[in-house]
Amino acid sequence: MRHLFYLQQFFERLPSPAFIKDNKHKYIWINREWKKTYGLDDRKVVGKTDEKIFNDSLTLKIEESVMKTKKKQEYEKEYNGKYFKVTVIPIRLGDGTYGVAGIEFDETQKYFNDLILATNLKISEIIRELLLSNLDSKDFFIELFSEKLYEKIKIGDYALLKGNEILKTYLPEKVCLKAMQKEGIKEFSVSGEKYIVIPLFEYKLVIRSLPNYFKFVNYIIPLVLPKIENVLEKIENESKKKRYYFTLEKMVDAVVSWKKIEINSFLKKVLKDIVEIIPEAEKGTIWLIKDNKYKCVAEVGYENAEMLEFPPEKTAYGQKIEENIEKGYTVFEIDDAKSLVKTSPLAETFKKYGMFDEKFRPLLGVFKIGGKVVGSISIDNFSGINFSDESRKILELYVKILTNFLEDYEI
Structure with a gap:
């Protein structure tokens, strides 16, 4: 012994x-x-x-x-x-x-190093494979990418979030709602079960947490993010290029059809094009001043709005419009639009169109001829998203086109 x-x-x-x-x-x-x-x-x-x-x-x-x-x-x-x-x-x-x-x-560290290397290689393969697909949007890419992680890396049930929107989920809704409140890579619990939220730029991937998952995620994400960023930038650049040519095509079409159709039909056509071009736009209206009254002559998303007319002093945003015009702006976004609409003499009329919504954001363009305002265009968003500089620029160009058009028609 x-x-x-x-x-x-x-x-x-x-x-x-x-x-x-x-x-x-x-x-x-x-x-x-x-x-x-x-x-x-x-x-x-x-x-x-x-x-x-x-x-x-x-x-x-x-x-x-x-x-x-x-x-x-x-x-x-x-x-x-x-x-x-x-x-x-x-x-x-x-x-x-x-x-x-x-x-x-x-051999925990060696195990982790081997696992990180193998996972990094698999993710690179997934991204290379997806780049061969027709990636027409960032959402589409991230959804495909998440599903490939589910299939090939066996991440288990997951949820994919974008802001306050659930793009896809295999997890309970209450897990998604709690994950929306988290910033950075975080581990959290719901009903006694642990989950990890992983930020992927404007997206969040949520997975169940097992032993060492949180540690592993903190190792692998810095290696993966640059690869995802490159793909998202490529998709964004392609999207901008397509949007640029589409916008140019629509503007040329507007100029070409200038005198071929009557004024109201022309304005309706152009408004429809603008709402389609500007990514934040959901609805829109065009107003002309006739007989000292604002009259709606074109609408997208506002049924029966073309029956509306009212004196200039009763506009939805009141003095706010005059202040911006006096500052020399022809295109501007209205902040806190809901509060202004609620104090308007026509509040009840605008309420039925959803303008009391906290997320309501209008982008306005003013038609001004010889120092006199002859009408306006409103491009509206109900998702609480600010209009980008690019969208403002597009509306500015259209305001110039429409102002020249209206001047030619001697409005």
Whole structure:
């Protein structure tokens, strides 16, 4: 038994968990590091098998083979978020039978490095594959990308969010709603289950959290984000190019059809084009001043609005329009539009069109001939999104076209 004593002395000095088992696979000794790693002492371990302690029967088969062949074997195991390579050797016990001794080497960092490398390569392959597809929008790319992660990397059930919108989900809605409130890579709990929210620029990917997932996500995301950013920039540039040519085509078409159709039909056609071109636009109206009254002559999304007319002083935004005109603006966005509409003499009329919504944002353009305002155009958004500089510029160009058109018609 002296050799067991020396073996125990050697094992006790190791910075790794180590153990000795008898020929029945029962622990007869564990070192200090083993107790620390598993949080168990001699009373709960000695005389018991892994099957009894951990409900694990895999080690029994491996140890049986070691005792029969008298040759060492190695296997890998995971416990509480750590990954070990276990080396098991046969040892002769005092009664002449053979048991086993084992050392468990912590290879968590190596495991993570290998996993990060493999995942990074898989994600690169996924992105290369998707680049061969017709990626007509950023939403479409991110949705495809998330689904490929689900299929090929086995991320499990997930949710894909954009702002306060759920693009796709396999998770409960309450998980998505809580994830919307998180910034950065965060781990959070819902109904006792953990989840991780992963920001991908204006999107968020939400997955269930398992041991080491949060640590792994923090390693892999900085490697992945630049690749995703390159694709999103490419899609955005292609989208801008298409929008540029589409806008140019519509403007040329407006100029070409200038005198071919009567004024109201022309304005309706141009308004429809503008709402289609400007990405933030959802609805719109064009108003002309006739007989000292604003009259709606074209609408998109406002049924029966063409029946409306009222004196200039009763406009939806009142003095706010005059202030912007006096500052020299021909195109401007109205802030806090809801408050202005609610104090308008025509508040009830505008309320039925949804203009009391907190998210209502109008972009206005003013037609001015010889220093006199002759009408206006309103491009409206009900999603709380500010109009981009590009959208403002597009409306400015159309205001110039329409102003010249109206001047030519001597409005």
